[in-house]
Amino acid sequence: MTTPRKRRADRRGDLIEAARRAMVLHGTDGVQIKQVAAEAGLTSGAVLYHYSDLQDLLIDAHHAGMERFYELRVKRIAEVADPAEKLVVTVRSGLPDGPDDTDVRLLCELGGAAGRNRVYAALLTTLYDRQVSMYQTILEQGAAQGVFTLTEATLPIARNLVALEDAYGYRIVARHPTLGVAEAEELILSYARGVTGHPLTA
Numbered sequence: 001m002t003t004p005r006k007r008r009a010d011r012r013g014d015l016i017e018a019a020r021r022a023m024v025l026h027g028t029d030g031v032q033i034k035q036v037a038a039e040a041g042l043t044s045g046a047v048l049y050h051y052s053d054l055q056d057l058l059i060d061a062h063h064a065g066m067e068r069f070y071e072l073r074v075k076r077i078a079e080v081a082d083p084a085e086k087l088v089v090t091v092r093s094g095l096p097d098g099p100d101d102t103d104v105r106l107l108c109e110l111g112g113a114a115g116r117n118r119v120y121a122a123l124l125t126t127l128y129d130r131q132v133s134m135y136q137t138i139l140e141q142g143a144a145q146g147v148f149t150l151t152e153a154t155l156p157i158a159r160n161l162v163a164l165e166d167a168y169g170y171r172i173v174a175r176h177p178t179l180g181v182a183e184a185e186e187l188i189l190s191y192a193r194g195v196t197g198h199p200l201t202a
Contacts, residue, residue, distance in 0.1 A: 012050050012060075015040055019061040024102055028058065028109040028120070055119075062110055062123055065103040069094060070130045083142030084198050090138060091188050094131070094165040095181055096172045104169045131165075132158045142196065149197035157195050164188045 018040035022031045025039075033054050037044045051057040073093050077086045096104040107124075114121040135158035142148035150157065168184035193200050 015042075015047060015050055015057060016061045016064050019057050020065065020102055020106060023058065023061065023109055024105050028106075028113040029116070031058065059119060059123070062106060062120070065106045066123065066127050068103050069107075070127060070134065074134060077138070083138055083145060083147045084196075084200055086138045087135075087142070087192060087196070087198075088189065088200055090135065091161070091165070091192065092185055094162075094169070095184055095188075096169050098181060099173050099175045101173060105173050107166075108170055108173060128162060131162045134158075135161050139196070142198070147198060151195045151197070157192075160195075161188065161192065164191060 015036065019031070019036045021039045022035045026032070026035050031054075033044045033047055036054070036057065037047045040047065047057070051060075073090060076093060077089055080086045080089060110120050110124060114124050132155070136154040139148060139150060139154040139157055143150050143154075165188065168179065168187065171179050172181060172184060189200050192198075
């Protein structure tokens, strides 16, 4: 039997998804409570019952999208033993599924608002630092096992890998006519091959 607590959690989850859709349509800065309510099929009052502050809802919505690019990736590569395979899987999972990828579009929206909103800036900084650390761990494991022959320290390599993910992800959701997911993956792996001394077969 469904408990009231579970029903409330489910409703908040529905509102987070509605907020994500509304932010894609109207922008992080421009979204209003009535637009989230419309996406959820509710009244503004019903939304406010679960989230008294729209900003709290928008932050939860951004957190939900960010989980994919750190927590879920860490769990996924934890099941992979080979550092080279870990690196390929990590690169691939950091890119959009395509130009309509909601999570990446929301990250782009968040990036645009970060200069005006300290909370959003902090969220992006935390995500970036975690992703860099994730790549560093893979690189260090590969070097320790003799799988990688690194051309420089792990920190600049990891930072460049995350920067390439971000740049190509943006271009994909911006619908660049000659840059798709496969092309972006190969470009990032080309850089990674050069700095790891490994063929990194995709």
